[in-house]
Amino acid sequence: MENDEGKTNPNGEANGVLPATSETLTQPLFRPLSAANIEELETSELESLCLSCHENGVTRLLLTKIPMFRDIIVISFHCPHCGNSNNEIQENSPTQTDGVEYTVAINEPTDLNRLVVKANHALLKIPSLEFEIPPGTQKGSINTLEGFIQMSISELEQDQPARKEQYPEIAAKIDDFIKRLSSILKVETPFNIVIDDPSGNSFVESKTGVGIEGSTDDKLSVKRYKRSEEQDKQLGIIDTSTKGESSDNIPSAHTLETGGVESSTSIRDEVMSFGTECPNCQMPAETNMKLVDIPHFKEVVLMALNCDYCGHKSNEIKSGSGISDKGKKIELRITDPTDLSRDILKSETASMYIPELEFEVKPGTLGGRFSTIEGILTSIKEQLAGANPFVTGDASSGSKMAEFIKKLDEVIKGQKLNIHIILDDPAGNSYLQNLYAPDEDPEMKILEYDRTFEQNDDLGLNDIKTEDY
Known part of the structure; x- marks a missing residue:
């Protein structure tokens, strides 16, 4: 690689270095990416050695934020000499508290158009084909589900001529599998695609454009889970000397x-x-x-x-008091605009549901929040109303989003009453203010319940040993 030190561009600025003005110092490093501001986003360019022809190519870096997700670094390399190119992303976020597993039902070819952020530690698999893209084999990238499958087909075809000469039997089996992998792109038979990321840094587009993490998308299911000790070791975040301490x-x-x-x-x-x-x-x-x-x-x-x-x-x-003995489900009927001023505590383990709007916030999505009902609904509205590249590119999805935000705004302004706010918290750490306390609130129902095995597993309680220590 040539030394670029001292080179300048026509504006007299050092190559690959953004000028340190007062404006750039006050602007966030990671700015939301949308069609409206894409021309305003700054990219850094660096000369880099092409590993294919050993000439100098150009690497471009873009620091951006995916709304309702997190910060990422988009890295793009192109060599003008041989045409070699490479694109990848890197998360600018630490490993999340929980792992995440997305399951997408593919019933028609358009279902493969979902955009996906696949982090470095994510596993993509198609169970019906017994096909997997293991972590690390494809670098972190943004692509559609179809794009990931096409990329896998290209990589399998890459060394086939040499295999046919040296290992004809293996090459024949790979050819057969490539045909099967290509045929599923026609979606003649429904199948599922699973993305399992123990780091929690992957993301799959919701086609409905309403709700958070696809909660109203019947073809997309999202499950958050506690990592195993082996997964923690693979991610490099476990220290055996401090085992047992809170993460x-x-x-x-x-x-x-x-x-x-x-x-x-x-x-x-x-x-x-x-x-x-x-x-x-x-x-x-x-x-x-x-x-x-x-x-x-x-x-x-x-x-x-x-x-x-x-x-x-x-x-x-x-x-401040750990997990309760039982889960808690709280249901409040909003009958008056003053109900919107009630205090609400939604813990990080709670889901929140508004059945009249068919809207659900999954556990872990907003984190723990302490606000009023009006405040937490306004926060949700601001997140959904922000620039979202996964929604605004589709006219039908955009209209659904606008329609939903209009309904949510009516609730916030007290114009839409007789709706229900339901908090379901397996850990029992959520709260809705009772205006009649210590007497019962006629508009509120509180149900304590025994957690299921799956709920205990999600909270990590099944792995806790209290005997034979």
Whole structure:
């Protein structure tokens, strides 16, 4: 690779380096990608050695944000000498708390047009063909489901001429499998495609454009799960010397109150602060943390971040008392606009459902939130109304999104009443304010239930050993 030091472009700026102006310093590094702002996004260009012809090609880097997902780095290489090109993505997010598994039902060829963000650690498989793309064999990339299959066919065909000369029997079997893989693109028989990512950094487009993580898309199912110890080791995030410690690194209420505090002064009255990184612009920021006692409920840990560089704000709630003995389902009927001012705590393990709108927020999607009903619905509306490249490119999906947001806005403004807000939390750590407390609320139903084996498994309770230690 040639040394590009000292080279400048016609504007007198160093190649591949963005000028450090006051505007670029205040703009987020990762900006949302949409048709409206695609020309405004800056790309960095670097000369890179082509491994095919050993001449210099160009690598372009784009830092962008996928709405309702997270930050990614798009990397594109092209060699003008031999035509070699390569595209991949890299996540700019840490490994998530849970793994994620997407199952897509393919019933017609158009179902293969879904866009997919496939992270480095993701496994893509077609169970009916016993076909898998193992983690690491294809680098992280953005493509359609059809594109991933076509890429696999191309890679299988690449060395076939040499195989036919050296290993004719193996080449014949591969040819037969390539035909089977090509035939499923016609979707003559329905089949499923599964994307399993223990890092939690993959994403599959929802065709309905309504809901979060495809909750209203009957051809897409999303399951979040606790990783096994083996998966943690493969991701390089487990330390056997600290086995058993919480992966969230968030102290319990007892630890916050007594751990390392010699005086008898309760830490409940204090706001604790610690340095962190802004998830929006990656600049240094500060997170404030405080214990809050919710009347007629329990103690929670409230965490809030405010970035001085880009203005990004976020808040999150963690339970201060662990997982309850039973799950809890809370149903509230909104009959008056004042009901929208009720406090609501949606924990990270809770789902939220509005049956009249056929809308569901899956567990883990919004994280833990403590707000009013109006506040949490406004937050959902802002996320869905943001620029979404997976929705705005399709006219029918866009109209569905606009129609849904209009209905949601009517609820927020108190114009649409007699709807139900349902919180279902297997961990029992969610809360809706009872305006008649300590008496029963006539518009609210609270049901405690025994968790299923699957729910205990999702919470990691089935792996906890309390005997023979």
